[in-house]
Amino acid sequence: MTSDLGFLCSYCGAHHPELPMNYTAEAPAVWDPAFADADDCLLSSDQCVIRAQHYFVKGLIEIPVVGSDEVFSWTVWVSLSRENFSRAADLWDTTGREAEEPYFGWLTTDLSAYTPTTLNLKTHVHTRPVGERPLVELEPTDHPIAVEQRTGITRDRVREIAATVLHPSRYRNQP
Numbered sequence: 001m002t003s004d005l006g007f008l009c010s011y012c013g014a015h016h017p018e019l020p021m022n023y024t025a026e027a028p029a030v031w032d033p034a035f036a037d038a039d040d041c042l043l044s045s046d047q048c049v050i051r052a053q054h055y056f057v058k059g060l061i062e063i064p065v066v067g068s069d070e071v072f073s074w075t076v077w078v079s080l081s082r083e084n085f086s087r088a089a090d091l092w093d094t095t096g097r098e099a100e101e102p103y104f105g106w107l108t109t110d111l112s113a114y115t116p117t118t119l120n121l122k123t124h125v126h127t128r129p130v131g132e133r134p135l136v137e138l139e140p141t142d143h144p145i146a147v148e149q150r151t152g153i154t155r156d157r158v159r160e161i162a163a164t165v166l167h168p169s170r171y172r173n174q175p
Contacts, residue, residue, distance in 0.1 A: 055085035059134035
C-alpha cells in the first residue's frame with residue numbers, strides 16, 4: 001500500500017488524486033478497429049489475431065520501484081510466432097503452465113514515455129500460473145525501458161510517467 005495520495009503534475013500543475021502504478025494498452029499497435037468484424041481477426045482481453053497471420057498475447061512489463069515493495073507495470077502486447085501462440089493458447093487454462101519455457105516475441109506496444117520507440121523490442125514471454133498475466137522480459141539492452149526493468153525506477157519517475165501518459169501531446173512532440 002502506498003502512502004502517496006496522488007501527485008502534483010509537473011506538466012499541468014494540477015493535483016491528481018491517484019498515482020497510477022499500471023497502464024494498459026487495449027490492443028497491439030497494428031490493430032485497426034476495422035478488423036473487429038473480420039472473420040480472421042480477434043481481439044480479446046488476453047489474445048489477438050490479425051488476418052489469421054499475426055498473433056499476440058497481453059502481458060506485463062514489471063519494473064520495481066526503488067526503496068519500496070511496489071511494482072510499476074505496463075500491460076502490453078507481444079507478437080508471437082503462430083506455433084508459440086498456439087501452444088500458449090492450448091495451455092491457457094492448464095494448471096502447471098508456468099513450467100513452459102519462455103516464448104520469444106516482439107513488443108507491439110508503443111509506450112509514449114520512452115524515446116526511442118518501444119515498438120519491436122525483443123522480449124521473452126514467461127507464462128505464469130492460470131489467472132495471472134504473462135511476464136514480459138525485455139532483452140537486456142540499453143533501451144531506457146529495458147534498463148528500468150533491470151534496475152528499477154524511483155517514485156519521481158512514476159510521477160514523470162504519469163504526466164507523460166496524461167498529457168501525451170506535450171511529450172510526443174519532443175525529440
